[in-house]
Amino acid sequence: MRTRMFAGAMAALALEGAAASAALADPRDEARVRQTVLAVPTNSDLRAFDAIAPLFAEQVVVDYTSLWGGTPDRMTPQALMTAWARVLPGFDATWHEIGEIEVRVTGDQASATTTVDARHWLGEGFWRVTGRYEFTLSRLEGRWRITRMALAATGEEGERALVERAVQRVAGGR
Numbered sequence: 466m467r468t469r470m471f472a473g474a475m476a477a478l479a480l481e482g483a484a485a486s487a488a489l490a491d492p493r494d495e496a497r498v499r500q501t502v503l504a505v506p507t508n509s510d511l512r513a514f515d516a517i518a519p520l521f522a523e524q525v526v527v528d529y530t531s532l533w534g535g536t537p538d539r540m541t542p543q544a545l546m547t548a549w550a551r552v553l554p555g556f557d558a559t560w561h562e563i564g565e566i567e568v569r570v571t572g573d574q575a576s577a578t579t580t581v582d583a584r585h586w587l588g589e590g591f592w593r594v595t596g597r598y599e600f601t602l603s604r605l606e607g608r609w610r611i612t613r614m615a616l617a618a619t620g621e622e623g624e625r626a627l628v629e630r631a632v633q634r635v636a637g638g639r
Contacts, residue, residue, distance in 0.1 A: 490570040494609070498575045499566045501609045502600050506561030506581070514550055518542040521611045522603060528615035532594060537615070555631025560584045563598065573604040581616070585623075587631055592623040 501520050508516045521542035528537035540548075553559060564580035577600040585592045594616075601613035 494570045494575070494604075495568045497609050498568045498570065498577050498602055501602065501611065502566050502577045502579065502598075503563065505611070505614070506563055506583075509549060509553060510559050510561055512550075512554055514546040517549075518546050521545065522605060525611055526613040526615075528613070531596065531616055531618040532621070551635055552628060552631050555634035556585045556587050556627070558586045575602040575604075575609060576600065577602065585627060585631070587627045587634070590624045590627045590630070592625055592627045593621065594618055595620040 504520055505517055508514070519542070523541065524539055525542060525545060526537050526539050527545060530537060560583075562582045562584070566577050566579045568575060568577045579598050581594075581596055581598050583594045596616050596618040599613075599615045599617065600611055602609045603612050604610075
């Protein structure tokens with residue numbers, strides 16, 4: 466009986482300690498994590514790939530399996546920017562609108578989640594994906610870097626085929 470009471474008390478203290486450390490996270494770190502996450506969709510819509518690459522760690526896991534199937538990819542930021550540059554400029558416009566960014570910082574690790582409403586236009590065509598982005602970040606060399614980015618798609622409307630048309634447009638020089 467005493468062993469269970471002791472174990473229960475220790476578990477309660479551990480939970481209390483975890484909650485306290487999360488509550489004591491430096492608001493500046495939370496702000497920096499939010500800035501890092503916000504910069505990804507903003508700069509992708511602006512096609513500012515050189516501004517996005519430094520936001521990622523040397524290797525990043527990118528997971529779009531909820532939309533495209535397959536398995537998550539591990540790649541360099543440069544490889545990711547090359548992939549995005551092969552498709553995004555082919556659209557007439559994109560707008561990746563994100564919601565409130567929920568952040569949790571624990572030491573040099575952080576997670577951030579936000580809703581996303583990604584709209585893509587090409588000619589008269591339109592393609593929209595909604596869902597939730599989940600980011601994992603690490604503080605590396607004093608800066609927050611994204612180590613994992615995953616999309617949990619919850620909805621899609623319009624013409625998915627616009628993606629291939631955008632790729633062809635970029636390959637053909639518009």
